[in-house]
Amino acid sequence: MSQSASIWLAEAVAVYLKEWRCELRTRYALNTLGLFAFTTLVVVSMSLGAEGVLAAGPSVLSVLLWILLLFAVTAGLPRGFVHEEETHTATALRLAATPSALFCGKLAYNASVVFLLQLLLTPLFLIMMQLSVEKPLLLIWTLLAGGYGLAAGGTLVAAIIAQARTAGTLFAVLALPVLLPLLVMAIELTEIAVLGKAGDMAMPRLLLYDGTVTVVSLMLFPAIWNP
């Protein structure tokens, strides 16, 4: 690996580790996302009841899973950038960090948090909703690809709204149009995984979205982050 590439990687890794170090001391994101998702899951499960769950069927339940993840992400993800601006640590970062490395570090952290959330939430969901999965491997891939997409789109939008007022509500407004195609594709794939249907183009489409958002985010982030 060339020297500048390894320096860049070292920066991104430093950001990633710093995020986790701060997070483990406050447990903010894990608590927020986890509690939010779990509480919503319990509410849904209780409201539906055993019969409701069966009546809902795999299609609706696939939608529910991703709505849960979306809500949790909306609640907890923006903090990454918003907190930096609010506590003014962003100033030091602006003067010390290479924007692309910073973005990748934050993105990697957000993606890890989403994956962790999925790891905790999905088994619970499958149990409480009495859902059996025909193609479990496909479901795992879908969760990874879709979760990454949520993190990618969410991280960039978080960077945008961090410099605005009323950051909390603004995140949902701006993120939903961006994340909607991802959600639809992930839901479709989840349904395919649960029911064992065919669907050749579904995963490549989702990966294309992930790739597009990642590349565009890397292009846009320096202009968003720096004046």
Added chain:
Amino acid sequence: MGPPPHPACTIPPVTAPTTPLRTQLRFSDLVRSFGRLPVLQGVTGAVQDGEAMLVTGRNGSGKSTLLKCLAGLLAPDAGKIEHHEAGQTLEPWARRLAVGYVAPDLAFYEELTVWENLHFFARMRRVPTDRIAELLERVDLTPKRAAGALSSGMLQRLRWAWALLHSPRVLLLDEPFQNLDEPGRRTTRDLIEEHLEDGGVAVVANPRELELPHHEPKRLDLAG
């Protein structure tokens, strides 16, 4: 006396370099407004090679805004900023990474200790870790305290340590002695003097006079 040296063997005589490695910061006609409020209205100045500049003016006259523009934290609405270092002109993104900046609103990660904060930024700036220990000793700061638990004076020392991590040639100091006790003031003044002695430049915004016995600062008054 031996035979004259063959021309190809001649070592050219050593002369003083005609263009010494210069550090130069120039800004001209800087304009910056915040919405309807004009803050900077055509500010011009320059410092180079061992010069210091003291920026004075009442509250709201734009001292902090000027320093932020020079650091690259704010883009001026109009005007030019040139930053030359070691024969190169730095682009805005490079300027940001090159300057040493101390300001009252500079903050660090409260959950991390002093050492962890500096270590993080040292990795970002690709600076070896022994520099951290060196700086902590110089500004007299204990490494193990959480940044959120620092007194205002200690926080100011941390700001100084952070600013000097990468040995910048340009220092932009906004109220750099704020909250410091007498020993702290002396140390930081010495740091500025050493920096200027080394050929670096400094732009300082300070409400009071800047006492640098060996480097009388230029003045830029933003009032009016």
Added chain:
Amino acid sequence: MKKLLAWILWLWIALMIVGAFAWAPLAQDFIGESSRILFFHVPMAWTAFVGFMAAGVWSARYLWFGRNVRHDQAAHTAVSLGLVFCVLATVSGAMWAKVMWGEYWNWDPRQLSIVMAMLFYMAYLTLRSAVADPQTGRRLAAAYALLGLAVAPFLFFVLPRMSGFTLHPEPVLNQSGKIEVEERMLTVLIAGAVGFTALFFWVHNLGRRLLSLSERAAARPIAGES
């Protein structure tokens, strides 16, 4: 010269309207005269799309090619205007859907796509109003517009082609392409697209100049501050 162009535009659109009602034939399989709405609905949707693209192009020019405020103003105006055309397209589409299938809303992928475009536009305008510093606001809005542009192909092209996307599966006619288009109808359709696009840019020009004047007036320094 400008006056002449304006007259030509009005004449063009007037002819197009006449053509839509009197000259072009009715489409098969359509109830009564309802197919005539196509000549307005399709160009409006097309123009909304054009507005989207234009906003993206101007945003890119602002962000990466000089930070010229005029480009940002052009993008802002394009979004506001595009939103108007989006609403028009949605409403005309819903009216037509009611006549054709008895329901204003059919979960047709294209209906949803245009609504998502509207959400994007509105989110952009919300963002603009939520940022304190004007310079920062321009930058963030331009970035968001470009993000929208990057995601747009998924909204407009990928999603409508997915199976199982509609929550209420219903065989719905593709509203623009699959109908056999007869020559006269095609002429009026294209004339409409051209006319509406020209109208868009004409109004856009006015709107941008108005925005520029109002921003300049709003930015006049507070009197009395030295």
